Amino acid sequence: MNNKPILDVTETPTPGQLLTLSIQHLFSMFGATILVPYLIGLSPAMALISSGFGTLAFLLITKFKVPAYLGSSFAYIIPMQKAYELGGPGAAMLGTFLAGLVYGIVALIISKAGHRWIMNLLPPVVVGPVIIIIGLSVAPTAVGMAMNNPTGKYSMLHFSVALVTLAATIIFSVFAKKILSIIPILAGIIVGYLYALMVGIVDFGPVMKAHMFEMPDFIIPFVSYKVNFTWDIFWLMVPVAVVTISEHIGHQLILSKVVGRDYIKEPGLHRSILGDGTATIISALIGGPPKTTYGENIGVLAITRVYSVYVLAGAAVLAIIFGFNGKITALIQTIPTPVMGGVSILLFGIIASSGLRMLVDSKIDFDEKRNLVIASVILIVGIGGAILKLPFKDIQVQGMALAAILGVVLNLILPGRQSVSEDMFEEQTNEREKTA
Template sequence: MSSKPILDVNDIPKPGQWLTLSLQHLFAMFGATILVPYLVGLSPALALISSGLGTLAFLFLTKMKVPAYLGSSFAYIAPIIAAKSAGGPGAAMLGTFIAGLVYVIVALVIKMAGYRWIMKLLPPVVVGPVIIVIGLALSGTAVGMAMNNAAGKYSLLHFSVALVTLAATIIFSIYLRGMLSIIPILAGIVIGYIYALIVGIVDFQPVLKAHWFEMPQFIIPFVSYKVKFSWDIVLLMAPVAVVTISEHIGHQMVLSKVVGRDYIKDPGLHRSILGDGTATLISSLIGGPPKTTYGENIGVLAITRVYSVYVIAGAAIFAIVFGFIGKITALIHSIPTPVMGGVSILLFGIIASSGLRMLVDSKIDFGDKRNLVISSVILVIGIGGAFIKVSDKFQIQGMALAAIFGVLLNLILPGKPQVDENMFNIEESAENHKTA
């Protein structure tokens, strides 16, 4: 049973309390949400605006029953970079739209046929290794950002900035308690930024010159770019979308445990998946990255016992406002690369470790050759960078290809185990998947 809430789901806080509690959620998601666009070359301002609009859409579609905040998804970093390098920002936005569309289609199927089919299609032995691939495939990017200067050459000074940032992030994550343990990424970025200022690798002039109000450069279809459908982009993004839907289910189970409600049944998994997909669709229409529910904000709910959807909505409105404040956008752009590299080393490692934890929690038996084969193929194809060239511009690669192989092997190989019905028990599943 969950503890008695201080503010329940539909309780409206007092104005001063509302402001403070909403800012807590903003800080919890801020570091990770701006890191994704930083890595893929999109606008952090648009990431903030789209996360706010997406969260408000999610709350509306879930009937104001599910207190979840949606931020930038790390799972799509490599596919977005691939799409962007091949076809520019327009291709990346089309890919994001396709990812959102996959969510909408799955939501409709779940509405008609229930949700057990997707858990059978994507069991832990498939999803766990794919999540490991998502983290480890980005490890080279994180290390390069941490060690190299602007010219791409090794710099001990820049590496020291990354190490200070990493150390601060670890300290906040491990040794501090309460709210401070929920914002290790933001705290690490702040401390790393201060150290970078001290050693002189921050150019603060753009922040001083920036206007307080500044209109972001929205990336709008048919206005900013010509929309050209491509099956190559579908093959690049759709497999990752299917895997992240499985993660979404896990988040809803954890949230159900924290809040003390069964969100799989009411308002229904189809509504939360639809909300997640709609947030990603909105993001694709203005230039933001794909969206996902954030474990950091679920952690805030667990610590504060404030489950009010109005607090979440307040955080979403703050995110939208912050996206139009030029000095904040300029400050984000002034963060040195090694600072982001330092937090990325830990963050990408945590993503990989969460996949490993899924395998452990699900008691996957690697003495079973079937499990060993599926996970081995996924890991080597995903981390090794295998690809299938679809055309001169696009190819199925990395985690997308690994996910496809994992799903196919799970369907084809004999000895497929029965789905454990306990995974549909909210109390047990939430306990097994609970995150810090």
């Protein structure tokens, strides 16, 4: 890989370079970042603002040595939706806060005990099937968004919008070159939006009424809602955080290869995990979804060979500015549901396929009964939505969270477990796709 930088990590771009390169990173994460709050029911403006502040916090904690952008995590879509059902947006924000705390605790342990224990706790035979669940569990949502009109009934017109969006996204994903190949989601949304405009299902009324500067819908603890901890929220969110930490490690290994530095050692995995967790906590405190490092932005770094952290910081500042722009926020909210549904069909499928790819790349041998048992239990419990009701305090663990816990436990207790060295883990995660 030719990773000789055009602008290295600590190099300062010119004002013109800073603006154009920052916009490029903003566009690369834009489609996926606004899709998550769209599905959960949060404000897209808050997704942008929280991603901006979260990225700035990440850069600060990693001592401005790790060029990464943090956007909305897909892994928490179903847990966040269920948290909403339990207690509204306040419950979802509390769950997000708890997930961020898990990152902090893991970072503290890594700083004291090293990082190999987390790699052995979450091998690919556990993480791969959980990633598959993340993609497949939201499949009904994607299909419903694609086929139905606003009243929830099947509409061929709306389905055609989803199909055009899906086709455009596939074409950009497969045939586009250079930077355009990094933003197939955004490009597909634009094409689908234009088609939806042609067939007359876009309403510009909210855009005309919106002001250039508008205060977003902040969700502040003790102000917007009463903080009410429940174990149900804990068990919905915390186990998923353990799995997304594994994805964070994978992204850091890939980023290390792209940039030509060892980010596991310097500034250290504990710092990057802490930065990720801090970004998630910031989101929880202002009303955004949980955060994760973004594969799309790593792809931009690989193609452009511009590694400057100032460019990532510039993208973060632009995201915050966009979030306070009422016209932009209103324009995002005019995107018809089938456009997002069309994109989601491919995106959620890719997430599920990336879990399968992890198993293949890691050479998981399913002739070994141990691996077959672990993967089988995780998949059926997770996709089936199994619920474990504990006999005290009405606590229940369900779906993806229960599957992740069972996977970790089975991996620890079944005979034949192999210790995963750092080199083995790097090889296994080098080709991962973004999941969350």
